[in-house]
Structures are given as structure tokens and as C-alpha cells.
Amino acid sequence: MVVKKDENTTDKNIQEELKDEILSKEQKKEYHSLKFSKIENQVKQSLKEQKTDDTLRDITIWALVLGSSDIHYESFVDYVVVRFRIDWVLVDIFKISHKEYKLILERLKYASWLKLNITDIPQDGKYSMIIESRDIDVRISTLPVWESENVVCRILDNSKSIIDFDDLWFFWTTKRFLEKSISKKNGMVLVTWPTGSGKTTTLYTILSKLNTRDKKIITLEDPIEYTMDWVIQSEVNEKKWFTFHSWLRAVLRQDPDIIMVWEIRDLETLETATQASLTWHLVLSTLHTKSAAETLDRIINMWLKPYIIASALDTIVAQRLVRKICPHCKREKEKTPEEQAIVEAMMKDIGMSIRPAKNIKLYEWAGCEKCNHSWYSWRIGIYEIISLNHKLRDMIREWATAEEIIAESRNWDLITMKEDWILKAIKGYTTIEEILRVI
Ligand SMILES: [Zn+2]
Incomplete structure (x- = not known):
């Protein structure tokens, strides 16, 4: 056991070194047009x-x-x-x-x-x-x-068009998880994000998919960034004596089917949102955490009693946005030994052997007027999704740690962020430097 742990630590250190080396050689180019x-x-x-x-x-x-x-x-x-x-x-x-x-x-x-x-x-x-x-x-x-x-x-x-669900760059397995959880009548779906990871886009896209006339959808936002037909959007004004939490209680009295709470900022808001999920509402919200594991850790160990969260929580979507390589000036690159090694190490890490690492293509850019010589155009999402099933719920009730839950989810098709990015790198959507920077 001990030996295995040491091996893992060494692997991790090597990966970190490789990452630093690749990033230090990164071509930095000024945006100009x-x-x-x-x-x-x-x-x-x-x-x-x-x-x-x-x-x-x-x-x-x-x-x-x-x-x-x-x-x-x-x-x-x-x-x-x-x-x-x-x-x-x-x-x-x-x-x-x-x-x-x-x-x-x-x-x-x-x-x-x-x-x-x-x-x-x-x-x-x-x-x-x-x-x-x-x-x-x-x-x-x-x-x-x-x-x-x-x-x-x-x-x-206000009139910026909302991205279609199919354009969020989910792979089908990930998409299947999310579609399943948002089609339920109750439950809580948490999108977690470090700053600037595009949670707005994901949440609005999910809402527009759910937006049918047989349901009442109410949102609690700060601020309202897009307006949507048939969705009741409420902007929280914390300047007055009302807090986020008291707004949420007012929203619940309006008999909604689906609620989107912009952000869970404190225990009170989380408790009310959880209560809403337990009383037959579908609750969508966000939390400021970096990964699915960190989210579980925070809500289980710091905030809520495990048996409550085991019943109320349904899915955690951790996400990052990475810049997408400009399709007009993209070209295949010669892999450096470091790049070859890190791809191999990561594929080994996630137990993926669909093809030898040496056959994986990586891409670079030449720069063109279309991307303002910046190399990238628009962004794509990298996701990690955990959907709770009966086994995982039981583990949470029995005070399992976030680490144990994540390990168990690997047996149940958990898609890790690393896995998602390897697949997206194989497809040539972005550069290796961009991915190493955000994961
Ligand atoms: Zn270009």
C-alpha cells in the first residue's frame, strides 16, 4: 500500500514538473488586429x-x-x-x-x-x-x-442568444447524465465554478431547455444577464433589508416547479434550496468551488447533515472554460518529449488506453486576422459530472468522505475533468498549454 502511494506521489511530481516545463516554453503572443x-x-x-x-x-x-x-x-x-x-x-x-x-x-x-x-x-x-x-x-x-x-x-x-444545449460541448456520456437529472421533478443540480468558468452560459442553456409552458420557472439572479420569455426572473436587491435567503423564501411561495438560485452564498440559502428540492422542486444553483470533490467536501462536511444532502442533491457539474483553437489557422504540431510524456502520464492516470499516446495529435496555431492573431476563437467547456445513485447516496448517509465518494463514482461512469480534456485534446479543440493552465 505504502509503496503504491509513493509511486503515485512521484508520478504526480513528474506531472507537475512536465506541466511547468511545457507552460514555461509557451509562445506568448500579443493580441493585435x-x-x-x-x-x-x-x-x-x-x-x-x-x-x-x-x-x-x-x-x-x-x-x-x-x-x-x-x-x-x-x-x-x-x-x-x-x-x-x-x-x-x-x-x-x-x-x-x-x-x-x-x-x-x-x-x-x-x-x-x-x-x-x-x-x-x-x-x-x-x-x-x-x-x-x-x-x-x-x-x-x-x-x-x-x-x-x-x-x-x-x-x-439582453438579446445575446442562448447557446443550444447541444453546443455546450458535452460528450454524450456527460450529456446523458445531465439530461437525466434535469428531467426529474425534484432534486438539486449544482454547477460549480471558479470565476469566469462560464456558469452563466450553462445555467441559461439548461433553463431554456426546461422552458415549456406546462412549468413555472422562477429565477433569483444578481444581476439578470439575459431575459428569457416565459421565465419569471427576479433580481435580488440586497441593498434593501431583504437578504438572498429571504428572497428565495418569497420565490417558493409563488408555487414554482423549477427554481434557479443564482449562487449559494451561505448556509441559510443552501438550507432553503435543499428544502425546496425535498419538497418537489427542481433546483438549479451554483457554488464557488473548483471540483466535484471540493463541492461534496464543502456541503457534506461543513454545511449540511449527510442524510439531508443524500436525499436532496442529485448532480454536480464542475466546469471550466478553455479557449478554443482558431479553426482558420490551426495546424498539427510536432510533439515535444515533455508533451508526449504528459499525455502518456495522464492517459495512464485515467486508465484510458483507447489508442497509444504517440498517435495522439496536438495542435498549434499560426495566427490570422480572423482570430486577431490571438490563436483562439470562442471557448469550449471541460466538465466533470457526478450524478448520485443509490449506492453513492448510501455512502453519503454513512459519512463517507468526498474522496471515497469520488473513488466509488469511478465505477459508475464518473467523467473526470482530465478525461474530458484528453478526449477534447484528441479531437483537436484546444492546445495543451491552455488545458494545463486551467486544470
Ligand atoms: Zn486564426
Whole structure:
């Protein structure tokens, strides 16, 4: 037993070393595109003509065109830089002078109903625009910095289409688990996520699949990011005396069939959500944890009594998003010995021998205007799903540890994240560096 454990530890260390080595050699390339100078010229022209309304509109439109989630205005001593967050990566788009920035800042604050004369305390607001018949809301927040204010704008695109369930990049086994659990009349499905792992997309996609007229669906969100027909969406306002938990109780009195609770932040909310699941509701929610094991560990050992969670919980979906390699400039690469070794080690780890590791192809990118020389376009999900069955429920009732439960689930088709990524790497969806970074 002891020997085996030592072997595993050595294997793990070797894997970590290989991972570090591969990541240290990673080609880092700056995001650049001809579009960026086009945006800069357009913005500077409208600022020159003092048409700041156009400036704000142009910046917002371009952020949408480039698929950004946020616009950052960052002030430094000599200049202000405007950056977009595109697929989580902050990209410098252009620089402006402080004089130019002052005009934009005034327009931003004016459009968002912020007080123009207040520059020494943070403020929150929102501006809205209709762009090609799409309602775009932009939440802005300011932060006083040396001799200026920084602004971060979060784009909420109400008409952004929800991804189809089949486009979430589930492999069929994973998909089967999830479809089964969300077709039940009661139970709790938890999507767990480290920041920026795309839980929004997954939850809304599941909801839209469940959205039929014979059911009442109520959501509790903070904030509402998409609006959906026939779903009753409630935005929690914790500024008033109501807490997340008391909102949830109010939702339950509305006789829903399905409830989506944006995030379980505390024990009280978890208890109410659990109670809802036990009283014949399907509850969807999220928890801020990194893996299925960590989720089990937290709810069993820290929060709820095992016999309650054994009856209430149905499925845990742990997920990450990885950037998808640009299909326009993707090419097969020669594997380095380190890459060959890590693929082999991981395949051994998950007991997968569907083909020899040396036959597995890895991919790299050349860079093209379509992906703004960034190599990636859009993202794909990597998942780990545990669906509780009678055996696992019994184990939870008997105080099994998260580790024991995970080990047992391996006999019941648990899909681990490693397994999912190996399969997705074989298919050439992403690069090895990207996957090593997120797992
Ligand atoms: Zn490309």
C-alpha cells in the first residue's frame, strides 16, 4: 500500500514538473488586429469634433463586435488606455491623452446618471443603448485614482442568444447524465465554478431547455444577464433589508416547479434550496468551488447533515472554460518529449488506453486576422459530472468522505475533468498549454 502511494506521489511530481516545463516554453503572443487602429481613428475623430455621444457609441459597438464582456478605462501618468476583456483576456485597444479621456469620462458619467462633480468616491451606474435593435445595458463603476478616475464597464447584452444545449460541448456520456437529472421533478443540480468558468452560459442553456409552458420557472439572479420569455426572473436587491435567503423564501411561495438560485452564498440559502428540492422542486444553483470533490467536501462536511444532502442533491457539474483553437489557422504540431510524456502520464492516470499516446495529435496555431492573431476563437467547456445513485447516496448517509465518494463514482461512469480534456485534446479543440493552465 505504502509503496503504491509513493509511486503515485512521484508520478504526480513528474506531472507537475512536465506541466511547468511545457507552460514555461509557451509562445506568448500579443493580441493585435488592424481593427484596433480603426477603432482608435474613429474615436479620436469624434472626440476632435466634440461628438462624445458618438465616441461612447463607437466604443460600445466595437466592444460588442469583438465579443468583449467588459471595457476598461485605465488612467496612468501620461496617458489613458482603453482595454477590452475578450474571452477573459484583457487586450489593449488604444491609448488617449488625459484631455481626450476627460471628454469620454464626462459622457460616461452623464449617460449613466452619475454625479459629474463627484470624483473622489466610487460610483455605480448604468447606460443603455439600442444597437441594431439589440438592447444593450452597460453597468459602469468608477474608482478614484491619482488625478483621475478609472472606469470599468460590464456589458449586459439582453438579446445575446442562448447557446443550444447541444453546443455546450458535452460528450454524450456527460450529456446523458445531465439530461437525466434535469428531467426529474425534484432534486438539486449544482454547477460549480471558479470565476469566469462560464456558469452563466450553462445555467441559461439548461433553463431554456426546461422552458415549456406546462412549468413555472422562477429565477433569483444578481444581476439578470439575459431575459428569457416565459421565465419569471427576479433580481435580488440586497441593498434593501431583504437578504438572498429571504428572497428565495418569497420565490417558493409563488408555487414554482423549477427554481434557479443564482449562487449559494451561505448556509441559510443552501438550507432553503435543499428544502425546496425535498419538497418537489427542481433546483438549479451554483457554488464557488473548483471540483466535484471540493463541492461534496464543502456541503457534506461543513454545511449540511449527510442524510439531508443524500436525499436532496442529485448532480454536480464542475466546469471550466478553455479557449478554443482558431479553426482558420490551426495546424498539427510536432510533439515535444515533455508533451508526449504528459499525455502518456495522464492517459495512464485515467486508465484510458483507447489508442497509444504517440498517435495522439496536438495542435498549434499560426495566427490570422480572423482570430486577431490571438490563436483562439470562442471557448469550449471541460466538465466533470457526478450524478448520485443509490449506492453513492448510501455512502453519503454513512459519512463517507468526498474522496471515497469520488473513488466509488469511478465505477459508475464518473467523467473526470482530465478525461474530458484528453478526449477534447484528441479531437483537436484546444492546445495543451491552455488545458494545463486551467486544470
Ligand atoms: Zn486564426
